[in-house]
Each structure stands twice: as C-alpha cells, then as structure tokens.
Amino acid sequence: MNPDRLATRRLSLRIGTRQLVRDLDLEIRPGQCWCILGRNGSGKTTLLHSLAGLRPVEGGEVLLNGTDIHGLPRRQVARQLGLLSQDHEDVFPATVLETALRGRHPHLSPWAWEGAADTVRARAALAQVGLTELVEREVGTLSGGERRRLGIATLLTQDPRFLLLDEPTNHLDLHHQIEVLQLLAGLARTQDKALVMVLHDVNLAARFCDHALLLFEDGRHGVGPCAQWLTSEQLGRLYGHPMQWIDGAAHPVWVPA
Amino acid sequence: MKKALLPLLSLLALAVLLHGLATGSLDLDGPTLWAGLMGRDALAAQVLWELRLPRLLAAFLTGGLLALAGVLMQVLLRNPLADPYVLGISGGAASGALAAMLLGLGGIWFQGAAFGGAFGTMLLVFALAHGRGTWTPARLLLTGVVVAAGWGAVIGLLLSLSPDGTLRGMLYWLMGDLSQARPTAWSGAILLLGLLAGLALARPLNLLAGGELQAAALGVEVKRLRYGIYLLASLLAASAVTLAGSVGFIGLVTPHLVRLMGARDHRLLIPASLLLGGTLLTLADTLSRSLFAPQQLPVGVLTALIGVPLFLYLLQRGSARP
Numbered sequence: 106m107n108p109d110r111l112a113t114r115r116l117s118l119r120i121g122t123r124q125l126v127r128d129l130d131l132e133i134r135p136g137q138c139w140c141i142l143g144r145n146g147s148g149k150t151t152l153l154h155s156l157a158g159l160r161p162v163e164g165g166e167v168l169l170n171g172t173d174i175h176g177l178p179r180r181q182v183a184r185q186l187g188l189l190s191q192d193h194e195d196v197f198p199a200t201v202l203e204t205a206l207r208g209r210h211p212h213l214s215p216w217a218w219e220g221a222a223d224t225v226r227a228r229a230a231l232a233q234v235g236l237t238e239l240v241e242r243e244v245g246t247l248s249g250g251e252r253r254r255l256g257i258a259t260l261l262t263q264d265p266r267f268l269l270l271d272e273p274t275n276h277l278d279l280h281h282q283i284e285v286l287q288l289l290a291g292l293a294r295t296q297d298k299a300l301v302m303v304l305h306d307v308n309l310a311a312r313f314c315d316h317a318l319l320l321f322e323d324g325r326h327g328v329g330p331c332a333q334w335l336t337s338e339q340l341g342r343l344y345g346h347p348m349q350w351i352d353g354a355a356h357p358v359w360v361p362a
Numbered sequence: 363m364k365k366a367l368l369p370l371l372s373l374l375a376l377a378v379l380l381h382g383l384a385t386g387s388l389d390l391d392g393p394t395l396w397a398g399l400m401g402r403d404a405l406a407a408q409v410l411w412e413l414r415l416p417r418l419l420a421a422f423l424t425g426g427l428l429a430l431a432g433v434l435m436q437v438l439l440r441n442p443l444a445d446p447y448v449l450g451i452s453g454g455a456a457s458g459a460l461a462a463m464l465l466g467l468g469g470i471w472f473q474g475a476a477f478g479g480a481f482g483t484m485l486l487v488f489a490l491a492h493g494r495g496t497w498t499p500a501r502l503l504l505t506g507v508v509v510a511a512g513w514g515a516v517i518g519l520l521l522s523l524s525p526d527g528t529l530r531g532m533l534y535w536l537m538g539d540l541s542q543a544r545p546t547a548w549s550g551a552i553l554l555l556g557l558l559a560g561l562a563l564a565r566p567l568n569l570l571a572g573g574e575l576q577a578a579a580l581g582v583e584v585k586r587l588r589y590g591i592y593l594l595a596s597l598l599a600a601s602a603v604t605l606a607g608s609v610g611f612i613g614l615v616t617p618h619l620v621r622l623m624g625a626r627d628h629r630l631l632i633p634a635s636l637l638l639g640g641t642l643l644t645l646a647d648t649l650s651r652s653l654f655a656p657q658q659l660p661v662g663v664l665t666a667l668i669g670v671p672l673f674l675y676l677l678q679r680g681s682a683r684p
Binding site: 154157180181183187188194198199203204211218 | 437441442566569572575582627
C-alpha cells in the first residue's frame, strides 16, 4: 500500500527569524544515497533532525511511508528510521557492546532483555566498523574516531530502513573515512537501505552519493541527482567561493580556487 | 559478579537487619533474639517488636527510597553529582517540618507539613523550569538549585526564630534522624511503586543516560519519560524526608557504589541500589544508636562516616582497573 518512502511536502524550517528551508519537496527511496551540503549554519542538522521527526517543523510535513511522522509512536519510527547525531554524550559508564546493544531497543518488547540473536547482531555491527577488539572496553576510554565508529555500529545494530547521519566522517582518519562511507554506500546497494548524510567534503559526497540536497545561504535549495547539482557553478554558489574541477585521478576532485 | 550481585546484596541486607535486631543499648545473643522474636521472652519481644523492628524497617525503607530517587535524578539531570535533594525537595520538606515544630504541631500534621513542603517544591520547580516549552536538564537543575537556596534561607530564619528547647530536635531532623521514625504502609507502597515503575522504565532509562536526542532517535518518548521520572523521583524523595528528615549521602553515593560494583544497566542498577541504600542506612542507624549508647546520634552523621571511606575505596579500586 505505502511503499517505503521518506518524504517532505512543502517543508519549511525556521530558527528564530531565519528561514532555513522553504517549501521543500523531497522523496527519499530505498537504494538511494543522499548527501546534504551547505555552509555552517545553513540548516543541515536542523533538516536532518526534522526528517527524523525529532523537532517540530515550522511548515509542511515529513511523511514516513505516507504518514505524518509526528503522528507515529516513536518506537514505530525508530524501527524504520535511525539517526547518527553529530556528538555523543557519555556521562555514565558503559561498555562498547552495551552501547551498541541500545540499537535493539525499538525492536524489543518493553520487558524483554536482549537475547543471543541481538548480541550476535551487535557484535557483527562492531566488526563491520573494526571495533571487534574493543567490545568489552569502556566507552569513556575510546578515541574520538573509535567513538564515532561505535555510533555507526549502534545505528547498524538498530538496522532501520532509513539511515540519517550527521557528519558520519567526523573524527575519522582518511582510511576510516573511506571505509565507513564504502560500508554505508554499500548498504544502499546491497540491502536496499536509504541513506541521508550531512557531509562537508564535496569530493566524498560526489564519490559515494547519488543524490544531493544543497542548502543555499538565501533559504533556497537544490534537490536532485548529483550529476545535476554537484557542478563547479553550483558548488561555487553554495559555498560562496569559486570551485575548480580537476579531472585526471581515479576520482575527479574539486578544490577551492 | 553481575549475576551474583542481587543475591549477595540480599544476603547483606538480611545480615545487617539481624545485626540491627541484636544490637543496641541491650545486646541480645542468638538464643535470646530467637526467643524474643517467637514471643517467649517478654522483655526481648518488647524491645524487638516494638522498638527495633519498626525502626529498622523505617531505616531500610528510607534508604531504599533515597537510593532509588538518586538513580532517577542522576539520569533525569544527566549529572552524576545529582542527588534526591538537588532540586530543593529536602529544603521544602525541612521548611514545612521546622515550621510545624515551631508551631508545636506533631504527628500527622508534622508529616503533612514536611510532605507538603516537598511536593509543593516539586510543583514549583517544575512550573518555573518548564517556562514556555523548553525544559533542558541544565535549566531544571539551575531552577532547582536556586529554589533550594531560597529554602536554605527560610530554614535559617526558622532556626533563628526558634526557642532553644526545639532547636535540638530541628537540627537532628535536618541531619536526618530515625529515632522517631516508624514505617508506614504508604511509604512501603511508594517504594514498591518506585521499584516496579523503575524496572518498567529501565531500558528507556539506559537510553536516556546516553543523551536525549539519541534516546528519542531510538524510540523513547523522551518528554513523557522525563515527566514520569521527575514525578517518581520527587515522590520517592518526599516520602523519604517525611519519614526521617534529610538524611544525606545515601541518595548520592549508593547509585555510584552499585555502578562501581559493575551494575550499570538500570534493570540491575535499580533493584541493587534499593537493596544497598536500605542496607547502608540500616547499618548506619544501628551504629548511630549503639556506638555511644544510650546517647543516640543523628543517622545522617553516620551515613557519611561509613559512606565516604567505602566510596573512596571503591573508586580507587575501580580506577585501577584497565
């Protein structure tokens, strides 16, 4: 009846008096990998949180499989949609495995404990991001990059259809940036997941994503295939700085002129 | 350690209760204790059933209530330094209780004044912190701390207005004192309610401990959960201070002690904290009435005297682990 879709209809977002997004129509389908690009403060995170139904919207609506996301119980949303937030708040002690297992929460009935199958899933997710050796470690002892990969493992353990990621490559070294994005983009292809990632690196976005959402300074936006929007002209307009395209390597790159 | 924690703590609780029954200004040996409990020794029976057992139960109840309230407040405020009193609950209760003492009220009026002060403070802090919409842990904490400071001034005022005769009772109440405490059915019921509700909310609490945004993204109705634990923690703390005055330290330190013993999952942390909080306060109370018998000390003095070295020891040992 309702095919898997994460969509917005005439979505408007405002912070204070500043209009971040106006009348955004968006449709995200399984198998797609989206990037959200824009300058600091252009509303990327606000948009991502709005897509996850975690903040009220100033106009229009966010639809998860055809239903207004604010009308759905949070647990039901969390079974289909997960969020990797920009930062991690660890005030109380927990181990790496305990933290990853939190991803199972929306799938477990209220009084149930995580079973062997959940632990297997969490360990597999930790292995995918290269944290197998650290499963019993305290979260507080992890490095920034390791903590980031643990956040991604928690999201993989949650196993939603729609994965929203706020700067997933934060704190990651070059090797892990590529590895994590390969893993995530692979999910869209092989498991029919839909990904929406806030990214700052245009070249990573061009290499791993197929759709782009550009948030311009003036509240306008651009939505569509990467081939259409990731051009020197549009990127120059987006960042307010001329961009130069360099062809030749295995992956063409943009550099600020 | 984790699997054995609850049975071990239960055994410890039982041992401390038995020790408390046998100890006091009249020490009872094993056979006399048994005879007293069975009613075959009239004097022992009177001491046990009318004095010691009610007081021990009151101590255990109070300790359990405080420890549970402490666990909930720490998650609610996402602050390991939070305790049941941080939002002004004990200040409100103390102001009510001291005013009642000053007016010479006793019994149900006295308890009503303490509970009313505590619960009124809860509503006041809630209304002030809530404002128009946003209710962040930082705002709630600041509001509570300021309201608590206000109550501190009221307490100082009441103390300075009081005649010398009532001052000692007031000071004992402020430090926490179980000598007049009797267990009541409603405080037992509130403890049971707290335990069951806490267990039902345990997994969402684990998630809330990892941040509100992340908890919401993982399917927790954060707003509803916060209201629920605020109400529950306040109710638990208000019941505890109504029973025994502002007993310090138990609510702050018990959750950390249990975490240092390896229980961080709230499904284990909540029942284990209840048991350990009850046990610690029972032990402290037994010492408070036996160390300088027949002179009785306010139990709040002993909770810190036992708790501080125990906590520091576990902290040292915990930090030495890889």
